[in-house]
Amino acid sequence: MHTYSRHLGDYAKDTKHLTLLEHGAYTVLMDYCYATERALPKDENILHRICGAFTKPEQQAVSSVIQEFFTLTDHGWTQKRIEQELMKAHEKSGKAKQASLTRWNANAMQTHSERITDAQQTDTARNADGMPRVRALRNPHPISISNPPNPRQRGKSGKLTEPLFPEDIPTGYIEPLTRWFTYKQERREGYTLSGWQALISQQQAFPPSAVAASVQASMSSNWAGLFTDKIHTTPSFQRPAFEPEKKEGGAPPAIENPCPPQFEQACHELYGHIPGPWALLGIAEQADIRAWCEKERGAA
Numbered sequence: 001m002h003t004y005s006r007h008l009g010d011y012a013k014d015t016k017h018l019t020l021l022e023h024g025a026y027t028v029l030m031d032y033c034y035a036t037e038r039a040l041p042k043d044e045n046i047l048h049r050i051c052g053a054f055t056k057p058e059q060q061a062v063s064s065v066i067q068e069f070f071t072l073t074d075h076g077w078t079q080k081r082i083e084q085e086l087m088k089a090h091e092k093s094g095k096a097k098q099a100s101l102t103r104w105n106a107n108a109m110q111t112h113s114e115r116i117t118d119a120q121q122t123d124t125a126r127n128a129d130g131m132p133r134v135r136a137l138r139n140p141h142p143i144s145i146s147n148p149p150n151p152r153q154r155g156k157s158g159k160l161t162e163p164l165f166p167e168d169i170p171t172g173y174i175e176p177l178t179r180w181f182t183y184k185q186e187r188r189e190g191y192t193l194s195g196w197q198a199l200i201s202q203q204q205a206f207p208p209s210a211v212a213a214s215v216q217a218s219m220s221s222n223w224a225g226l227f228t229d230k231i232h233t234t235p236s237f238q239r240p241a242f243e244p245e246k247k248e249g250g251a252p253p254a255i256e257n258p259c260p261p262q263f264e265q266a267c268h269e270l271y272g273h274i275p276g277p278w279a280l281l282g283i284a285e286q287a288d289i290r291a292w293c294e295k296e297r298g299a300a
Contacts, residue, residue, distance in 0.1 A: 004034045004085055014069075021061035025051050026069060029062075030082065037086055039076030040066070047077075159190035166200065172208030173200070176215040180226065183219050203228060221277065230280040260293040 015023065028051045029040060040047060047066065053059045070077035163181040165174055177200065184190055191199065203211045206228045214228035259278035260266065266289045267274045275281065281289070 002035075004089070018065075019061065021058055022065050025053065025058070025062045026065045028052075029065060029070075030079075033079070033082045034086070039073065039078045040070060042072065042076050159192055160196055161190075164193075164196065169200065169204070170208065173203065173211060176208070176212040177203065179219070180215045183215075187224070189224065199226075217277070221274075223274070223276070227276050227280060230276065260290060262293045262296060263289060266292045266296075 015026065018026065029047070032050055033040060040050075044063065044066075047062055048054070048059050051058070051062050053062045066077055070079050160181075163178050165177075181191065181196075203214075203226070206214075210228055210231055211226075214226045214231045217223075217231065218226055263278055264274060270288055270292060275285065278286070278289075
């Protein structure tokens, strides 16, 4: 169990005579029982370790609570109230699981041909920029407060298991954002529904081409986030200063703002990670990195 009911009135009535140390020991022991869903170990030394009881008064508090509120059985120290609460939780969980299976089995009755028809239905209507739109289908569901994802579209952690898009999003955004969703899943950094909605809203402020370029840059550099705002406003992004294009029959063009050789080391020392490619960093960040590199060269 991850949570359990704490009946404050009952607890106060039964424990008003306890010391502060005994309250702490009792709470930790109850938490252990609910979290593991099993009896407390018989070994008193293990009980002391569970409670972090290292001093004599702390260990005495643990022993006092065990003797008063728990009963020794073949399986260990148990408590009737905790066993009752666990049985209630299991019963409630079983009913919820059965109801969920009933809903899912009803959905499974949809024929294969119906699913294919749903997936192929598209709306050829055009937006102002000429991009086709995807109609709101049963699968994928459009994102809205009134139409949240069904259980199969969310994992145990509450994160989405497949990318969902609003019904009016231009199709130019769907392919790059789907690639980004898959990339984040591979990194085990998926999105909750609210996080995915916020990302889509943020990225629609930029042209689809800028979003596609941002996704490509972040995936190829193994970055955790998108930098579409910098890519969209940086004319030199397609040809970064640290990768000059060599023209046929001559030397590479002069680099006005070259990337320092110790760029990656400086980023890890200053920020703990690489905040982005050199060409996309702000003036202040570039100045900090250059200063660090010069300091290192002076020390060498």
